[in-house]
Amino acid sequence: MSRIIKKEYLLHSLLALALMNLVFWTTKSEISEVGIELFLRKSAVCAIVVYVMQCLVKRPFFSRRWTAPLLFMGWWYLFAFVKCFVFSSGHSDLYENEIFIGTYGAAALIGLHCFCAAKESRAALFLVSLFEWLLCIPPVVTYVHQMIYGRPVVFEEMRAVYNTSYRETYEWFITYVGPVNMLVMAAVLALTMYLIQYAGRFAFKDTVEPMTAGRKCIILLAALGALYYPADLLQRTDCTGYFAKAVEYSLEVKNYSKTIADRYENIKLTNPAEVGGTPHTVIMVIGESSGRDYMRAYNNDVPYDNTPWLSQCKNDSSFIVFNNAYACYSLTQQVLENALTERSYYNNKAFLESMNILDIAKKKGYKTYWITNLGGINSASSFALVASRADVVKAQAAPYDESMLDYMKEVVDPNTNNFIVLHGNGSHAAYKSRYPEDREVFKEHTVEAEYSNSLRYVDDFLKKVYEYGKDNLNLQVMLYYPDHGENLKTGHGPSDLSFDKVRIAMLMYFGEDYRKRNPERIKRLVSRRDTFFTNDMMYNTVSGILNAESNFYDGAEDLSGAGYKFTLDDLWTFANEVKVAEDPFLKH
Incomplete structure (x- = not known):
């Protein structure tokens, strides 16, 4: 029985690897063979992380129980497609950051959801869902900016955002977004948060087998470890990457x-x-x-x-x-x-x-x-x-x-x-x-x-x-x-x-x-x-x-x-x- 389960985990890991490569080859720019080989190695490591996380939580990756993490992964994959086919003139950029943020992020969120279920803590699940919601915001910022200005976010804008006052921020929204659109945006964000919370509850649907404190600790540490790479990528991706550079520059000056x-x-x-x-x-x-x-x-x-x-x-x-x-x-x-x-x-x-x-x-x-x-x-x-x-x-x-x-x-x-x-x-x-x-x-x-x-x-x-x-x-x-x-x-x-x-x-x-x-x-x-x-x-x-x-x-x-x-x-x-x-x- 154990072999069958591990075989299922392997198949799910290979499916995750296939999806990563599907997005990559669909959106990839004309990069060198070295760049392609580097992605293949990175994606293989990511698939291994997915496999290990399945073994720890004892549930397959593509499980109804992990609806919220899988939605997160799909959201970032979709962002790669939108950037390539809607925002860009073609395959001019490499979108592997979006791929790995989505996949590593999903693996990490699965570990966190499992930990919350094992602790039977709805409060902890709320915090994890809030964290997931925040990680979904950067694509929204990029999308809205592109719709308003027709171009992606640039570093100098993030410097302005970092150094602006709350009053100027409020007045910008009132002037260029308007109260009605602000209410619509607030409603959409609230609905999104609700959907993430609702999807997160699937982690509690199945019977959760008792876990030792040691196993809970290992799952939590594995989840936090899986978060390291996507957190690093976020500092180099779109608005969040430029914002991180703006903070660094401001500290230097x-x-x-x-x-x-x-x-x-x-x-x-x-x-x-x-x-x-x-x-x-x-x-x-x-x-x-x-x-x-x-x-x-x-x-x-x-x-x-x-x-x-x-x-x-x-x-x-x-x-x-x-x-x-x-x-x-x-x-x-x-x-x-x-x-x-x-x-x-x-x-x-x-x-x-x-x-x-x-x-x-x-x-x-x-x-x-x-x-x-x-x-x-x-x-x-x-x-x-x-x-x-x-x-x-x-x-x-x-x-x-x-x-x-x-x-x-x-x-x-x-x-x-x-x-x-x-x-x-x-x-x-x-x-x-x-x-x-x-x-x-x-x-x-x-x-x-x-x-x-x-x-x-x-x-x-x-x-x-x-x-x-x-x-x-x-x-x-x-x-x-x-x-x-x-x-x-x-x-x-x-x-x-x-x-x-x-x-x-x-x-x-x-x-x-x-x-x-x-x-x-x-x-x-x-x-x-x-x-x-x-x-x-x-x-x-x-x-x-x-x-x-x-x-x-x-x-x-x-x-x-x-x-x-x-x-x-x-x-x-x-x-x-x-x-x-x-x-x-x-x-x-």
């Missing part, structure tokens, strides 16, 4: 604060010229999700007068409004990691080895301020680590961005040279949350009107910052640029490479004293109002504007400098993926 102090001591300024008479102030306002396509100042076809102050600045000789600025990427983290430091997508210098504009300003003699309305400083965020280098850091999460101006009025000393960075929520979704109800200018209940109201609020905010700085702080320089633009349907995720996500506004103001002291720089900037520029070169441009050229400066990336060398054909956006010259707007 925490070393920035340990290394920047030594580099600060090595800054050697090469230009002794002053920006203006002492005391004076320089203000850099970093916008959020403000695309110039939707601004009346840039596009007369916009039906909303949402940038009256910016439009006025175009006719004021104290201001320079630039017409062809682009974001280097469409996610805040990646843009500011470059815009605030030496690193750019043209030099690809490591973030940990890059000087930042706050330390340059300090070396030039400024008291530095970083005032943000995005909430607490996240030590895993690269640009937040740069922010922490400021002499004064104020990280608040007030309802509206004008609170940053209120704080600035309280703490900034007009009798010192000040370099102030204001980083607000700007026009980040949800747009209606970006402005008070009494500041709603456009009353239509549409996404376009809400976005325009947020842009109008930012326009008013910039005007107030300028007026306060000019009247109270001897403002000599004010810079404004958003991190990136926006698409009103898909937000600013990079997957669809939509150019409205990277077309940005850019404004510079220079006081009378600055203009007198720096006439050549002003002349160059005025002549370049139509020059093409990406905001990953902002560090070098601001260094030049501050007359703070140093051993950490590259004049080729300084829009204000004599050595600026970039033309339209040289520029990239979405990192190094798309040339700015490919912008459809330029072709028309």
Whole structure:
């Protein structure tokens, strides 16, 4: 009888091996013979694990009792087919990770279900089913992302997910998914969890023979051992793999604060010229999700007068409004990691080895301020680590961005040279949350009107910052640029490479004293109002504007400098993926 049972286990193991190979040969790419041999060996080892697990639980692999684990295996096999035949243009990738996650995962779950049944613990079964449900989520994330953006998840998006706040996550869902769809998704997830729980109960259907404590322990250890390989594969597969890399990268950048102090001591300024008479102030306002396509100042076809102050600045000789600025990427983290430091997508210098504009300003003699309305400083965020280098850091999460101006009025000393960075929520979704109800200018209940109201609020905010700085702080320089633009349907995720996500506004103001002291720089900037520029070169441009050229400066990336060398054909956006010259707007 024992031989018959073991023969049945062997047959089930061979069937599992056949299924793995069926999926592999159906979806495999054109790989080398070595790659094929490696898969065959891996699948054979997996079949052995399946056989051993059957011997331990004393039930065949393809048993009604293991309905839930088998559904898990089928789910991951299906994911491999969907990726190959629906998401891909063909057999361009190797899908063995999905195969082994499904098969090893099923073997491990069988052991865990058997252990729960032996313990007669429904609570333990619930936890195992919850664990199984969570392991089924990554394919869902990939599928939903593909449906929205038409492309798979990328690493930079997972960096943004890891570093984003709960508030931004909630607002993203409200704006781009909507309450109704969120309820539908919640219902589907709840139903899926119920089905997994229901299928898991089959482990209790048959009579469970008494087990010794030692055998229970062996089954549990075998199940946990079988989980090791799929757990490792999950760290290299799709969204979970990129998320794991994002966590690893964020842990690495925490070393920035340990290394920047030594580099600060090595800054050697090469230009002794002053920006203006002492005391004076320089203000850099970093916008959020403000695309110039939707601004009346840039596009007369916009039906909303949402940038009256910016439009006025175009006719004021104290201001320079630039017409062809682009974001280097469409996610805040990646843009500011470059815009605030030496690193750019043209030099690809490591973030940990890059000087930042706050330390340059300090070396030039400024008291530095970083005032943000995005909430607490996240030590895993690269640009937040740069922010922490400021002499004064104020990280608040007030309802509206004008609170940053209120704080600035309280703490900034007009009798010192000040370099102030204001980083607000700007026009980040949800747009209606970006402005008070009494500041709603456009009353239509549409996404376009809400976005325009947020842009109008930012326009008013910039005007107030300028007026306060000019009247109270001897403002000599004010810079404004958003991190990136926006698409009103898909937000600013990079997957669809939509150019409205990277077309940005850019404004510079220079006081009378600055203009007198720096006439050549002003002349160059005025002549370049139509020059093409990406905001990953902002560090070098601001260094030049501050007359703070140093051993950490590259004049080729300084829009204000004599050595600026970039033309339209040289520029990239979405990192190094798309040339700015490919912008459809330029072709028309």
